[in-house]
Amino acid sequence: MATVLLQEASVERHIAMFTFPFASHPSTLLALTRRLAAAAVGSPPSSTVFSFFSTERSNSALFRADSSLASLNIRPFNVHDGLPEGYVPRSDPKRMWLQAEPMHLFIRAAPANLRRAAAEAEDAVGCRISCVVSDAFLWVAGSLAEERGVPWVAVRTGGPRSLVAHFQIQMIPSTIRHLATIGSEDPEVPDFIPGFSSTECRDLPDGNGSILHSMARNLHRATAIVVNSFEEADPVITQQLHSKFQNYLSVGPFGLLPQATSSPNKYFSHDPNGCIPWLECHEPNSVVYISFGTIVKPKTSELMALMESLTETGHPFLWSFCGDLVEELSIISGGNLAVMEKALVRGKMVRWAPQLAVLRHPSVGVFVTHCGWNSLLESIAGGVPMIGRPFFADQPLNQTTMEDEWKIGLGVEGGVFTKQGTVRALEMVLSREEGKKMRLRVGALNDALVKSMEPDGSSSQNFNKLMMEIFNSKKL
Known part of the structure; x- marks a missing residue:
C-alpha cells in the first residue's frame, strides 16, 4: 500500500x-x-x-x-x-x-x-x-x-x-x-x-x-x-x-493532451539517448523508425533480414528496442560484426526513444511497427505511413485497419520479414508514388485527429x- x-x-x-x-x-x-x-x-x-x-x-x-x-x-x-x-x-x-x-x-x-x-x-x-x-x-x-x-x-x-x-x-x-x-x-x-x-x-x-x-x-x-x-x-x-x-x-x-497536438516537443522533451538531435541531421521523410514495443520481437532470422534490407537500401534508421545493446547487436548480426558495422554507419539503436516526438519529426519517413493500437495512433499523430509486422491479440486486426481501411501503410510480405520483401516494402513507402499517397492519407487522418481534440x-x-x-x- x-x-x-x-x-x-x-x-x-x-x-x-x-x-x-x-x-x-x-x-x-x-x-x-x-x-x-x-x-x-x-x-x-x-x-x-x-x-x-x-x-x-x-x-x-x-x-x-x-x-x-x-x-x-x-x-x-x-x-x-x-x-x-x-x-x-x-x-x-x-x-x-x-x-x-x-x-x-x-x-x-x-x-x-x-x-x-x-x-x-x-x-x-x-x-x-x-x-x-x-x-x-x-x-x-x-x-x-x-x-x-x-x-x-x-x-x-x-x-x-x-x-x-x-x-x-x-x-x-x-x-x-x-x-x-x-x-x-x-x-x-x-x-x-x-x-x-x-x-x-x-x-x-x-x-x-x-x-x-x-x-x-x-x-x-x-x-x-x-x-x-x-x-x-x-x-x-x-x-x-x-x-x-x-x-x-x-x-x-x-x-x-490537446495542447500537445500542435507543439509536441514541449510536452515530450525527455530524450536520454539523443534521438531528436540525431534526427535533426537527416533529410525530411528519409529515416526508418523501428519499434516492436516491449513484449515481443521478431525471430532472429527476421531481425537479420530486416537489418540486411536496411543495409541494402541505405536508408538511415532509428531502432528502439528493449534489451541489452551488445546482446541485441550480436543476435541481429548473427555474430558478423562487419555486417553490423556497415549498417550502423547510417543507423542508431537505442533502448528507448520518445516515440511520439520521434514520429512527429519531419525526417521520419516510415514506421516499422508491431501494429499495437497506441503505435498506430502515434503514427497518425506524426503523419507517418507504416510497415506492419503484427504478432498477436488485436495487432493483426489493427494492421488490416491500417492497410485495407485507412490505406496508410502495408504489411510485410507473408507476415514475416525477409530481406527482399522488406526491401520492396521500404521502397514502396519511401520512394514510390503509392508511398506518397499513403502519406497524404495519413496526413488527412492527422488533420481529423487534431480537429477532434480542439x-x-x-x-x-x-x-x-x-x-x-x-x-x-x-x-x-
Whole structure:
C-alpha cells in the first residue's frame, strides 16, 4: 500500500482507477488518468484524488518514471498479482507472448484483491471511493462499484474495431473459423458484421477467450464505455458502438493532451539517448523508425533480414528496442560484426526513444511497427505511413485497419520479414508514388485527429462528458 497523507476535509471526490496489469494496459490507463487529473486541477487543489491500482511491479515502473504524478493527486496502490508463492511460469513457446496463465490467475483472485486494495486506499485517502474507472478487461471492478453504489466507467485501451470484434466473434460460424485455424484459404468475415468486409477471420483477435467473452458479457453494466480513439477514425464502427451502448465515448488518443497536438516537443522533451538531435541531421521523410514495443520481437532470422534490407537500401534508421545493446547487436548480426558495422554507419539503436516526438519529426519517413493500437495512433499523430509486422491479440486486426481501411501503410510480405520483401516494402513507402499517397492519407487522418481534440472537436466534447460522469460523483 502507498503511504498517502492528505487532509480529509479537502477531499471531495475519490476516483479509483483499476488497471489490467499486462502489456501496455497500465501505461495507457495512466495516460487517461493524467488527463483527468489535469482537468481536475481547476477545482480546489486537493478536492479530487485519483487512486491508481495495479500490481507492485507495474506501479513501481510507472511511478518511478514520472515524478509529476503526485502533484496531480494521483496515488499508487498495489493489487496482489494473484500468483501463488514460488510461482514459475510454464514454458509454452507458442503462447508465451500471451502470458495467459498469469492473466487468468490475476483475474481469478481479483475480486478479493481489488476489495482489499480499495479499502486500503479509502483508509489512506480518508474518503470513500466515489467512482470506479477500470480497464474493460477487468470487468470484476464493475461488481465492486455496484457494492459501493457508485458509477463504473469501463475503458477500452485498444481500438473500437477490436471491441466490435469481441462482441461479434461468436456470430461467426465455427466451421469458418476452423478453416482459418488450419491454414485453408482464409474466408472473409461474413457481411452481417458491418465494417468488416475486408477482414479475414485469421485477423480477428484471438487468445484469452474467457477474458474477452466475460468482458463482452459485462460491459452493458457500465455507466459509460470509453475508447482510446477518435470518432472520425472509423465512423462506421463508431456508429455501431453508439447503437449498442447508450453512453459510448471516444476520447482518444489518451496520450495526447490537446495542447500537445500542435507543439509536441514541449510536452515530450525527455530524450536520454539523443534521438531528436540525431534526427535533426537527416533529410525530411528519409529515416526508418523501428519499434516492436516491449513484449515481443521478431525471430532472429527476421531481425537479420530486416537489418540486411536496411543495409541494402541505405536508408538511415532509428531502432528502439528493449534489451541489452551488445546482446541485441550480436543476435541481429548473427555474430558478423562487419555486417553490423556497415549498417550502423547510417543507423542508431537505442533502448528507448520518445516515440511520439520521434514520429512527429519531419525526417521520419516510415514506421516499422508491431501494429499495437497506441503505435498506430502515434503514427497518425506524426503523419507517418507504416510497415506492419503484427504478432498477436488485436495487432493483426489493427494492421488490416491500417492497410485495407485507412490505406496508410502495408504489411510485410507473408507476415514475416525477409530481406527482399522488406526491401520492396521500404521502397514502396519511401520512394514510390503509392508511398506518397499513403502519406497524404495519413496526413488527412492527422488533420481529423487534431480537429477532434480542439475545444469543439468530438474527442474534447466526449472528454467533457466523461468528466461530468466522473466528477459529479461526490464522496459518500
